[in-house]
Amino acid sequence: MTITYTAFFFIIGLVLGSFYNVVGLRVPKKKSIVFPGSHCTSCKRQLTALELVPVVSYILLRGKCRICKVRISPIYMIMELFTGLLFAFSYWWLGLSLELFVALLFISLLIIITVSDIAYMLIPDKILLFFLPLLIIGRVLSPLQPWWDSLLGAAVGFGLLLLIAVVSKGGMGGGDIKLFFLLGLVLGTINTLLTLFLAAAIGMIVGIVQLKIRKKDRKTPIPFGPSIALAAIIIYFYGTQMMEWYMRLF
Numbered sequence: 001m002t003i004t005y006t007a008f009f010f011i012i013g014l015v016l017g018s019f020y021n022v023v024g025l026r027v028p029k030k031k032s033i034v035f036p037g038s039h040c041t042s043c044k045r046q047l048t049a050l051e052l053v054p055v056v057s058y059i060l061l062r063g064k065c066r067i068c069k070v071r072i073s074p075i076y077m078i079m080e081l082f083t084g085l086l087f088a089f090s091y092w093w094l095g096l097s098l099e100l101f102v103a104l105l106f107i108s109l110l111i112i113i114t115v116s117d118i119a120y121m122l123i124p125d126k127i128l129l130f131f132l133p134l135l136i137i138g139r140v141l142s143p144l145q146p147w148w149d150s151l152l153g154a155a156v157g158f159g160l161l162l163l164i165a166v167v168s169k170g171g172m173g174g175g176d177i178k179l180f181f182l183l184g185l186v187l188g189t190i191n192t193l194l195t196l197f198l199a200a201a202i203g204m205i206v207g208i209v210q211l212k213i214r215k216k217d218r219k220t221p222i223p224f225g226p227s228i229a230l231a232a233i234i235i236y237f238y239g240t241q242m243m244e245w246y247m248r249l250f
């Protein structure tokens with residue numbers, strides 16, 4: 001039974017992941033997320049149902065548009081796959097529980113802002129505002145211990161990022177600051193701090209790799225959202241264990 005459910009969540013994740021790509025790409029451009037249907041950005045041709053199968057279409061078409069053969073970035077396929085794997089993992093980790101509802105919302109938010117931030121260096125307010133009430137409901141139904149750790153986490157996350165933004169004179173985007181309010185709500189205080197540290201470490205590695213590979217100059221800004229998202233997901237599942245392991249060292 002577990003396997004059936006895990007497969008079910010994997011497929012739901014793939015399909016929603018495909019939709020999240022559309023949301024992440026269109027919302028910042030103030031375009032409708034429903035009309036028009038997905039189309040090739042190069043030849044404008046509407047995609048057929050067979051071309052919309054998550055991951056599979058991309059692999060069968062070898063990452064190219066069927067007609068005009070323009071290369072399609074693998075990033076969208078990777079996002080679909082990530083969503084599917086993370087949905088399946090969440091079910092496997094949490095079972096059918098209220099916390100699973102929080103986890104799936106949290107993953108959805110992070111996937112969408114990652115797509116937006118990679119494409120436009122932007123975390124749209126609209127997305128954050130959409131998820132805010134849902135995550136509050138999630139944390140009311142499945143509270144942290146103690147429950148007010150959500151409020152403290154949100155305040156600390158928002159406050160700390162705001163402080164970094166002020167001190168670094170704009171080194172941190174407004175979207176990142178607001179995002180940390182939501183992260184605090186879900187993760188609580190300690191895990192929010194851990195997320196910030198891990199995100200900074202991931203961001204630094206990404207920066208170094210980017211500098212080596214693309215030879216981009218130091219001034220080229222790199223979106224911080226994807227590093228935050230990756231860190232937040234790792235800490236959501238493993239933060240407590242990491243903290244316990246760390247404490248045992250002393």
Ligand SMILES: [Zn+2]
Nearest residue numbers: 040043065068
């Ligand atoms: Zn095309």
